[in-house]
Amino acid sequence: MDLIKVAEQAFDQEKNFPAFKAGDTVTVGYRIKEGNKERIQEFRGDVIKIVGHLNKKRFTVRKMSGNVGVERIFPMDSPFVETITVNKRGKVRRAKLYYLRERTGKKARIKERRY
Amino acid sequence: MGLRVNLIEMPGLIGKKIGMTSVFSADGKNLPCTVIETGPCVVTQIKTLEKDGYEAVQFGFLEKSEKHTNKAEAGHFKAAGVAPQRHLVEFKGAEREFKLGEVITVDNMFEENIYVDVVGTSKGKGFQGVVKRHGFGGSERTHGQQSQLRSAGSLGASSWPSRVMKGKKMAGRTGGERVTIQNLLVLKVIPEQNLLVVKGSVPGAKGSTVIIYK
Numbered sequence A: 001m002d003l004i005k006v007a008e009q010a011f012d013q014e015k016n017f018p019a020f021k022a023g024d025t026v027t028v029g030y031r032i033k034e035g036n037k038e039r040i041q042e043f044r045g046d047v048i049k050i051v052g053h054l055n056k057k058r059f060t061v062r063k064m065s066g067n068v069g070v071e072r073i074f075p076m077d078s079p080f081v082e083t084i085t086v087n088k089r090g091k092v093r094r095a096k097l098y099y100l101r102e103r104t105g106k107k108a109r110i111k112e113r114r115y
Numbered sequence B: 001m002g003l004r005v006n007l008i009e010m011p012g013l014i015g016k017k018i019g020m021t022s023v024f025s026a027d028g029k030n031l032p033c034t035v036i037e038t039g040p041c042v043v044t045q046i047k048t049l050e051k052d053g054y055e056a057v058q059f060g061f062l063e064k065s066e067k068h069t070n071k072a073e074a075g076h077f078k079a080a081g082v083a084p085q086r087h088l089v090e091f092k093g094a095e096r097e098f099k100l101g102e103v104i105t106v107d108n109m110f111e112e113n114i115y116v117d118v119v120g121t122s123k124g125k126g127f128q129g130v131v132k133r134h135g136f137g138g139s140e141r142t143h144g145q146q147s148q149l150r151s152a153g154s155l156g157a158s159s160w161p162s163r164v165m166k167g168k169k170m171a172g173r174t175g176g177e178r179v180t181i182q183n184l185l186v187l188k189v190i191p192e193q194n195l196l197v198v199k200g201s202v203p204g205a206k207g208s209t210v211i212i213y214k
Helices: A003-010 A098-102 B071-080 B130-134
Strands: A025-034 A037-051 A058-065 A068-075 A081-088 B006-008 B012-024 B030-038 B041-047 B056-063 B085-091 B115-121 B126-128 B172-174 B178-190 B195-199 B209-213
Touching (some): A003 B012, A003 B030, A003 B178, A003 B195, A025 A068, A037 A068, A037 A081, A037 A098, B006 B209, B012 B195, B030 B178, B041 B071, B041 B085, B085 B209, B130 B172
Parallel strands (some): B006 B085
Antiparallel strands (some): A025 A081, B030 B195, B115 B209
């Protein structure tokens, strides 16, 4: 038995976030500190990659702010990440959507996955 | 007794370095931490003021076969009534009484949010120059430098004393020596698997023996 995994699981925060994949649109609610006040800010965008495993899992969310692309990396286990809501399931053909960085406007759309 | 045993002035245990990982603290910091398999240790000898001149308790860690135990050691373990142990360390300043043959686990000795010191043998690095070995600055990269980028510079004065002073820092064998890291915060004690998770790094390679004490 891998004892490092045992130790990592002992620190498991048991966060029950919904499962999502690259290409999905998510809203991440994360706590930010302003002076000594804390509030939850939301960041909505497309998940362009998910890396890592267990407590080191992290994902990158990309959104267009005006005509500037903004990317944020969120560690899944960070206590600052409060909520993750999946808004849309995207239909994509790869796990890392770096190609979105070179595209803007209509070209940067992701097809929605329908069941 | 022909045994060479480490003597530690504080109560503690013997362990094996498992490796490093990182965890998030409550305030959102990603803390580097080391996982140490600590104990269970068995009491192999109790030293008393009357008999040995000082008070200490000797712990053994990791059983070994009879085949790898010499006669002197075998007698020592027989007197304590325990199986032969691979590592022996004496600890002073016991907080309570110990019995011979008693098994001490990690949760008997350590709790969360205390500070511990860890002793280990650092990784051997072979023959290294003064920049790596002693942290010398080396010399300028430009302005006509040739092959003295990582050199030690001057070794001392000239016709007096006409020799290099003793203890001059020079290149040589690096690492593989006993190193103590002080004040590591205990993040977690996992008694089921005998694990101790401390914040920060611990000397030595994975699988090397370390001594943890309060």
